[in-house]
Amino acid sequence: MKRKRLIVQLILILALVGVSAVLFVIGKGHQLLIDNKRATIDGVRVEAYEWVNVYVNGAKKPIEIEEEDRQLAKIAGPWHHIRIEILEDGKVAKTLEKRFTVGLQNSFLLSLQKIVEGKEDWLTPR
Amino acid sequence: MKTTGKRSFKNLLIAYAVPIMFIGLSIFTIPLSGFSPEYLVQEMVIRLARNSFLVLALLIPIIAGMGLNFGMVLGAMAGQIGLIFITDWNIVGIPGMALAMIISIPISIFLGWIAGNILNRAKGREMVTSYILGFFINGIYQFIVLYMMGKAIPIGNPALVLSRGYGIRNAINLEGIRQSLDNLISLNIGKVQIPVATFILISAFCFFIIWFRKTKLGQDMRAVGQDMEVAEAAGIPVNKTRIISMIISTVLAGFGQIIFLQNIGTLNTYNSHDQTGMYSIAALLIGGATVSHATIPNIFLGVVLFHLMFVTSPMAGKNLIGSAMLGEYFRLFISYGIIAISLVLYAWRRHKEKERARMNLRGNS
Amino acid sequence: MKKLLLVLLISAMAVLAFSAAPFHIGIVTGTVSQSEDDLRGAERLIQEYGDVTNGGMIKHITYPDNFMSEMETTISQIVGLADDPLMKAIIVNQAIPGTTEGFRRVRQKRPDILLLAGEPHEDPLVIESAADLAINSDFVARGYLIIWSAKKMGAKTFVHISFPRHMSYETLSRRRTIMEAACNDLGLKFVFETAPDPTSDIGVAGAQQFILEKVPAWIEKYGKQTAFFCTNDAHTEPLLKQLLAYGGMFVEADLPSPLMGYPGALGIDLSAAAGDFPKILSAVEAEIVKKGGAARFGTWAFSYGYTTTAGLGELAIRVVKGEASLNKLPDLMSAYNKFTPGASWNGSFYTDANTGVRARNHILIYQDTYIFGQGFIGSASVEVPEKYLDIK
Numbered sequence: 028m029k030r031k032r033l034i035v036q037l038i039l040i041l042a043l044v045g046v047s048a049v050l051f052v053i054g055k056g057h058q059l060l061i062d063n064k065r066a067t068i069d070g071v072r073v074e075a076y077e078w079v080n081v082y083v084n085g086a087k088k089p090i091e092i093e094e095e096d097r098q099l100a101k102i103a104g105p106w107h108h109i110r111i112e113i114l115e116d117g118k119v120a121k122t123l124e125k126r127f128t129v130g131l132q133n134s135f136l137l138s139l140q141k142i143v144e145g146k147e148d149w150l151t152p153r
Numbered sequence: 154m155k156t157t158g159k160r161s162f163k164n165l166l167i168a169y170a171v172p173i174m175f176i177g178l179s180i181f182t183i184p185l186s187g188f189s190p191e192y193l194v195q196e197m198v199i200r201l202a203r204n205s206f207l208v209l210a211l212l213i214p215i216i217a218g219m220g221l222n223f224g225m226v227l228g229a230m231a232g233q234i235g236l237i238f239i240t241d242w243n244i245v246g247i248p249g250m251a252l253a254m255i256i257s258i259p260i261s262i263f264l265g266w267i268a269g270n271i272l273n274r275a276k277g278r279e280m281v282t283s284y285i286l287g288f289f290i291n292g293i294y295q296f297i298v299l300y301m302m303g304k305a306i307p308i309g310n311p312a313l314v315l316s317r318g319y320g321i322r323n324a325i326n327l328e329g330i331r332q333s334l335d336n337l338i339s340l341n342i343g344k345v346q347i348p349v350a351t352f353i354l355i356s357a358f359c360f361f362i363i364w365f366r367k368t369k370l371g372q373d374m375r376a377v378g379q380d381m382e383v384a385e386a387a388g389i390p391v392n393k394t395r396i397i398s399m400i401i402s403t404v405l406a407g408f409g410q411i412i413f414l415q416n417i418g419t420l421n422t423y424n425s426h427d428q429t430g431m432y433s434i435a436a437l438l439i440g441g442a443t444v445s446h447a448t449i450p451n452i453f454l455g456v457v458l459f460h461l462m463f464v465t466s467p468m469a470g471k472n473l474i475g476s477a478m479l480g481e482y483f484r485l486f487i488s489y490g491i492i493a494i495s496l497v498l499y500a501w502r503r504h505k506e507k508e509r510a511r512m513n514l515r516g517n518s
Numbered sequence: 519m520k521k522l523l524l525v526l527l528i529s530a531m532a533v534l535a536f537s538a539a540p541f542h543i544g545i546v547t548g549t550v551s552q553s554e555d556d557l558r559g560a561e562r563l564i565q566e567y568g569d570v571t572n573g574g575m576i577k578h579i580t581y582p583d584n585f586m587s588e589m590e591t592t593i594s595q596i597v598g599l600a601d602d603p604l605m606k607a608i609i610v611n612q613a614i615p616g617t618t619e620g621f622r623r624v625r626q627k628r629p630d631i632l633l634l635a636g637e638p639h640e641d642p643l644v645i646e647s648a649a650d651l652a653i654n655s656d657f658v659a660r661g662y663l664i665i666w667s668a669k670k671m672g673a674k675t676f677v678h679i680s681f682p683r684h685m686s687y688e689t690l691s692r693r694r695t696i697m698e699a700a701c702n703d704l705g706l707k708f709v710f711e712t713a714p715d716p717t718s719d720i721g722v723a724g725a726q727q728f729i730l731e732k733v734p735a736w737i738e739k740y741g742k743q744t745a746f747f748c749t750n751d752a753h754t755e756p757l758l759k760q761l762l763a764y765g766g767m768f769v770e771a772d773l774p775s776p777l778m779g780y781p782g783a784l785g786i787d788l789s790a791a792a793g794d795f796p797k798i799l800s801a802v803e804a805e806i807v808k809k810g811g812a813a814r815f816g817t818w819a820f821s822y823g824y825t826t827t828a829g830l831g832e833l834a835i836r837v838v839k840g841e842a843s844l845n846k847l848p849d850l851m852s853a854y855n856k857f858t859p860g861a862s863w864n865g866s867f868y869t870d871a872n873t874g875v876r877a878r879n880h881i882l883i884y885q886d887t888y889i890f891g892q893g894f895i896g897s898a899s900v901e902v903p904e905k906y907l908d909i910k
Contacts, residue, residue, distance in 0.1 A: 043255060043258075046251075047252055047256075050244065050248040050249075050255070051244060051252060053248050054244040054245055054247070055243065055244055056245040056329055101245075103245045103246055103248075104248075188598065188601055189601055192598070196594060312641070312643075322641070323615070324615045324640050324644070326618070326640075326641070328647075417589065417590065417616075418619040419589065419615060419616060419618060419619050419640075421586055421587075423586070424586040424587045424589075427587035428587045428588060463594070464598065467579065467595065468579070471579060472571060475569075475571070478550060478580050480579065480580070481549060481580045481581075481582060481583075484591075485582075
């Protein structure tokens with residue numbers, strides 16, 4: 028009887044620890060720094076875009092990023108979705124959507140130039 | 154026949170003297186303050202959501218006959234430690250709040266266990282003992298947060314730690330979890346915003362308490378609250394039951410403080426818990442509860458009346474006397490004066506009840 | 519019945535009030551027991567623009583004395599001001615903890631209301647996230663300028679009196695470091711002396727006794743051409759008293775005001791002149807000159823707290839009327855100057871030491887130092903060398 032109770036208690040504690048771990052991962056907040064800056068990729072120079080609208084996780088209002096600018100988005104949890112609109116002369120010239128996951132680091136750097144050029148390392152922890 | 158009717162009306166008046174007094178006072182302060190009904194309703198809804206849970210934590214010790222648990226500040230401190238950790242780890246939103254609650258549980262259980270054991274050695278003087286105990290644990294809390302955190306307990310976030318390298322800053326910005334529960338399901342009626350999720354949580358705990366009273370443990374607690382010796386003779390482990398009631402109260406107070414602070418949005422590291430015990434108890438008393446008897450409606454009535462007075466009296470005082478500062482003193486005078494009166498009334502009422510019981514006894518014999 | 523009539527009368531007055539002023543300005547300060555000067559500033563504004571209950575513009579309320587524990591009250595006091603549909607600006611001086619949250623709630627409901635914070639207690643980055651404008655006394659520039667003034671007054675040595683708890687404050691310890699560097703550059707000898715903390719077991723009385731006993735010995739040791747400075751308000755009064763008796767100099771207090779230390783040290787009663795700073799200043803000056811302290815003692819001619827409440831109120835009124843812009847230094851200075859005839863102000867935007875980001879809504883200010891028996895020393899027009907701004 029006493030033994031059974033101990034086991035139940037132990038399981039409960041373990042479950043609580045498990046829940047905590049899950050909460051830690053899904054609730055972890057991150058900074059996403061979005062760069063629209065001139066970059067050299069594989070020896071090719073890629074210029075900054077004139078104007079970019081970034082929608083993070085289905086936000087209705089975009090984050091507006093000018094040429095050579097860096098903006099910050101606050102995100103939480105591991106799974107994210109991003110929609111990028113590259114504007115030229117005030118019109119949307121190119122739209123791009125991506126899903127991505129992030130680790131437990133506090134801050135990530137996202138390079139618009141690399142994502143558009145299709146490079147793998149467009150998201151780096153910093 | 155007529156006399157008994159008159160008497161029962163008088164008894165009712167005596168039983169609800171404090172709420173009636175407050176309602177009477179509110180009738181004057183509300184128009185004097187000049188606030189719009191919208192603002193007052195919104196303020197009351199916010200305060201119901203923010204404070205009810207803390208007041209709920211007081212119920213179980215009252216059932217167990219331990220009086221008003223001034224020691225609930227212990228739970229409040231445990232909740233705050235949970236909040237400091239999640240702010241350091243940058244866990245945001247509902248998961249952050251839930252994690253803070255989970256962190257607070259073991260600390261609350263430990264503190265509640267200590268408090269229960271001490272109160273078992275001070276039977277009959279629980280209220281004053283728990284009040285002083287709050288100060289004692291506050292000292293330990295300050296030692297841990299001001300000297301241990303940052304060095305002995307690793308805290309990495311420079312926005313939390315004083316620049317000398319250890320100790321937590323005076324005020325912590327809880328932006329990550331600010332109003333995450335309140336805004337989870339939010340309903341607008343007219344211009345009044347109602348934090349539905351918070352109220353769901355509060356009502357869930359109301360049902361928990363109703364259910365709890367009917368369990369074996371709840372029945373034991375009532376028996377202990379009625380008469381410890383009789384309960385002991387009936388084979389109920391009195392001391393253990395009292396410790397459990399303290400533990401439950403402390404854990405709930407920790408949750409309550411987290412709900413309270415997610416609404417406030419800023420944690421005053423060394424002071425936020427100071428007044429939780431006092432204000433919750435005041436609200437409960439004003440709702441018509443006594444040291445030995447409290448119900449769930451007492452909580453909601455008390456929170457509304459107490460905070461109505463809190464919101465309207467400074468402005469009413471200012472408009473009445475004409476000086477901003479005197480308005481503030483008017484609020485202090487009214488709020489704390491009423492708390493004192495309600496305690497005196499309780500003593501007086503108990504005296505009357507005893508007298509009546511004696512009269513009845515005489516009449517029967 | 520009588521009470522009902524009273525209620526009706528007051529509501530009628532309130533209705534009348536609404537029709538009188540085109541907009542309202544809300545002001546939140548401490549009470550007399552916490553920060554008298556701040557409150558007097560609000561009274562000065564009421565004197566000029568009228569109280570809302572009498573058809574004027576200003577609605578003045580106070581935050582609790584016990585503000586660290588009663589944050590809930592502070593927040594609802596601030597939010598309560600936004601209930602008035604004519605409210606156009608809210609000024610909180612001093613912006614105690616809870617102000618940021620109060621501001622956030624006001625902003626959510628009434629984005630049209632201007633939110634101004636004087637001397638915020640919360641972290642700069644926190645208050646900047648919610649307020650339209652925050653004002654601090656300039657601990658960076660003053661670190662240099664107090665030394666500059668001491669040199670101009672003829673001091674050879676500078677004694678900085680403080681204790682460990684104060685030196686753990688970011689602002690105070692940074693100012694001390696700047697002072698030491700300035701002393702080295704300007705050729706003064708910098709000395710750090712320790713005095714007991716008045717909040718410790720020794721209490722205010724014990725700390726003041728320590729200063730009373732120690733100052734003659736310090737003057738003996740460092741000579742009469744020594745300027746003293748203390749970081750704690752409780753130390754100021756006994757320090758001034760002994761400096762007047764034994765010689766020595768004093769540039770200005772940590773939070774300068776002619777009411778800071780001087781009335782007690784000189785034993786004069788200024789309660790009749792409450793809020794009238796030119797009168798207070800001349801009363802203090804007459805007494806100092808009489809005791810032989812001319813050109814050796816200084817202060818800010820107008821209290822910082824008083825001017826901040828009144829100046830921010832004035833600025834808010836001008837901004838609402840469209841006569842000024844909120845984040846322009848000259849507009850701020852001209853609002854401040856209105857209440858400090860003869861004394862000039864200077865200031866700069868706050869730069870976060872960690873990231874190097876210059877805040878657009880946080881300004882550090884300081885006033886020209888007034889030397890008794892001599893006049894303004896002109897520190898507000900001195901350029902602070904760039905290097906001191908980077909000292910941490």
